[in-house]
Amino acid sequence: MLAAGMREFGGPVELLDLPEPAGPGSAEVVIDVSAAGVGNWDDIVRSGGWDVGLTPPMALGVEVAGTVVAVGSNVTGFRPGDEVLGHPLPLRHQGCWAERVVVDAGLVVPKPPGVPWETAAAFPVPALTAEQALSESLRVAGNETLLVHGAGGATGGLAVRLAALRGARVIATAGSASADRVGRAGAVEVLDYRDRTWPERIREWTGGAGVDSALNAVPGGSADTVRAVREGGRLATITGDRRPAGSGVSFADVYVRPDSAQLTKLSALLGEGKLSLPVGVTLPLAEAAAALERAVRGANGGPVVLLTGRRPSNP
Template sequence: MVLEKFGSFDAFALRDVPVGSVGPRQVRVRIHATAINPLDYQIRRGDYTDYVPLPAIIGHDISGVVEEKGSDVSEFEIGDEVYYTPKIFGGPGSYAEQHIADVELVARKPRNISHLEAASLTLVGGTVWEALVSRAQLSVEETILIHGGAGGVGTVAIQVAKAMGARVITTARQSNHDFVRSLGADEVIDHTANDYVSTVAELTDGQGVNVVFDTIGGDTLTRSPLTLADSGRVVSIVDLAQPQNLIEAWGKNAAYHFVFTRQNRGKLDALTTLVERGLVKPVIGAVLPLARIGEAHELLEAGGLRGKVAIDVVGQTVELPKPR
């Protein structure tokens, strides 16, 4: 599915495109599944025109099977099941039947989940790992506030934080409270009915949280320091659309981390361990075929869905669910 113009959901067209040749340290993968991310619809609507020359194949999640390998590749064999995130702004993406990748990006797919589930984990899983492990350095018995626990990133963040031994507080609509608790959340705040700052103070006896993970933007960077313990950390994966007043962060000696995910096999191998031990399970809110990429973008951009929108590349038409 080729992005031929920046704009609305009709910007994609089904085209036959040459695959290209495989380099010495590359593999060619038959894509079985991909998934949709906010980064994808941001690219489609024109937020990154300087980085994406048109026409372009975009997409940032792949699960599939190795069909060809370069002369210097020893890590994988033909037929191996793999998953990975293509290099962001670095060439063709995942909205296709085949993809050529540098072998350093590629990891073995977890054995206990499907291609659809694996494709729903690569970008969000790598993002969560970088945010909570590499940047925030979340520790056992610390408390974390996760904004947007029912979303594609939030569902994985809750599970990873619990696997790390943290106490998890998250925000979600009332209709999603039982769902996010089933993922491991200890406390849930209905952000549509309650002020999360005062609620966190009550839940922590005024001590605050050690880490805030922002997946939603808005005024969260300004208000989140009000929930922090001294020397707390705020990690955000959201673009800064406007200046933020961070005076409260200064008073808490807070550290801020802005995460644009770096792709590598190591993070995915660590996630694979958690998945195969049953500690992390990808959450899929909808499945569509590749030819309906535009509808998939529309569904995700509308919001209200639990987990990821996955794309069955080898397959079947699945009806859209009603957003929650």
């Protein structure tokens, strides 16, 4: 089967002809892949910096949307023909940039009807990251003020929406092209991050006190973000930034993990239209190398998605 990945850690992304998966194990399903998400995190996998459970030669890709074609003997939740999405780590047979994958049935959830394949494929990692940062690291409460730095991106935008849905007062930074979208997601104030005084302006906006908590989604952005947080407040970053020195603010470095209960709820919100994720570009599996380059450069306009050409028509 056709797949895209690398022959060795650090090697270039290329098309691979990999063996078809054997039948599923008792707790696994085989998925006919329609679309697979591409993020700059895939480049960390390519270079060997994130262990996703396989060694090369291997297909990359940690987000999948597709149709179940076979189920293991102990799987009760899915049948062939079911449409699913997921962040199925650790990878079992191959990564998701492939025509078919075998995954733990507990790590995929139903794809809501009406959600396009490309949206479903780009959704799991940013949605889970945003949810885990807000609910577990920052414990954002409904009556609090939250700053999202980098809300123009996929994860930041979903964090704005999820926090607004739980009643928080959300302030965000975004570029001019994304500001309206971030406002529609629920930010009451959107500041242009190109104005370097934005942390001070947020302090002024909060009467000098600073926000209760902040989520940083910009690589290297934690040092700026912490300047807008009140004494005793909370900062979480999803970028691997170091804890900013000398602040009286709690700090969390968030790494996404699969969680099917969370993903089920998030997918339901996506299906109901309470969450949205505009996809920036779709490319065929054969252009995986270009897709990854684009994601690494910064996916202005939305996430990058690979299509296998095997998808049933979009709803």
